Amino acid sequence: MKVLFVYNPVAGQLQIKSYLWNILNFFSREKVELTVYATQKSKEAYQLVKKYGAKYDRIICSGGDGTLHEVINGMMETESDNILGYIPAGSVNDFAASLNLPKNKNKAAEIALKGKTKNLDVGKFNDLFFIYVAAFGVFTEVAYETTQEMKNILGRLAYFLQGVKSIASMKTYQVKTIEKGIETEDEYIFGMITNTLSVGSLYKLSDQNVELDDGLFEVTLIKVPHDLMELNLLTNFLLYGKEGNNLVKTFKTDNIEFIFDEPASWTLDGEYGGKPKEVKIEVIEKTINFACE
Ligand SMILES: [Mg+2]
Incomplete structure (x- = not known):
């Protein structure tokens, strides 16, 4: 078996460092034909997988959700049905939790190499792809000035809203959405499209059954x-899941279009997703063979 192992050496406070020896030993014991690459800068995992990924039976990545995001984007641009394994090593691993991947790196490495696969959906966002969250909102505009990695998206939103002193100062988005041929226009402070059981601190936004x-x-x-009273209700809803908030609208879709009155910053899986004015999102069903149990 040919395996490409791509890892981010600095993810989650150098988490991989103390496990690397074990993981490489394990791969060698399993007699895989191994290529190892430690990423040195952003977008490298994406470029590597896009260029060479199709030559491997399995691609195993280790890092945070951002590394996973890059590898998936690379895989989506190659014509190959190879398998993806993931050893989570970031400070926030929302998606890994959704897949029930173990926190223990040795166990995760075993699943990544030998686990059963599940064919997961991927989101298409204009020309990019995302695996579990695409979002725009009040805080995304400033988030990237302070940190590359968007940690815990809803926790951050709640934290941001707690600090809001006046409604008038809040950034709002005039957005037209088109879904199933129906056009709706409204003013929002935040929006997200997800395929995950957990997004940050808020476990579930609704009782909808989530399947990947x-x-x-x-x-x-x-x-x-x-x-401010509505704002407090909203913050409590985000932090503690308290009932009775009519500001939050949730539904399921396989296809949705957003048209903003001015360009809006988005995050895709915690990475910067650009500042488009129009966004077309569609679900590509069962397209990544993810090793997950
Ligand atoms: Mg789903």
């Missing part, structure tokens, strides 16, 4: 609060 291979993603749109 059902051809559907969950949409969450948050309307602009009218006063």
Whole structure:
């Protein structure tokens, strides 16, 4: 078996460092034909997988959700049905939790190499791809100035909203959405399209059954609060999941279009997703063979 092992050496405070020896030993014991690459800069995992990925039976990546995001984008651009294994090593691993991947790196390496695969859906966002979250919102505009990695997206949103002193100062988005041929226009502070059981601190936004291979993603749109009381209700809802918030709209879709009145910053799996004015999102059903149990 030919395996390409790509890891981010600095992910999650150098988490991989103390496990690398074990992981490489394990791969050698399993007699895989191994190519190892430690990424040195952003987008490298993507370029590597795009260029050479199709030559391997299996691609195993280790790092945070950002590394996974890059590898998936690389894989989506190659015509290959090879398998993806993931050894989570980031500070936030939302998606790994959804897949029940073990935190223990040795166990995760075993699953990555020998685990059963599940054919998972991937989101297409204009010309890019995302595996579990695409989002825009009040805080995404400033987030990237302070940190590359968007940690815990809803926790950050709640934290941001707690600091808001006046509604009028909040950035809002006038957005037209087109879904199943129906056009709706509204003013939002935040929106996200997800395929994951957990997004940050907030475990579930609704009682909807989330499946990673059902051809559907969950949409969450948050309307602009009218006063500070509504804002507090919203913050409590995000932090503690308290009932009765009519600002939050959720539904499932396989295809949705956003048209903003001005360009809006997006995050894709915690990475910067650009600042488009129009966004077309569609679900590509069962397209990545993910080693996950
Ligand atoms: Mg789904």
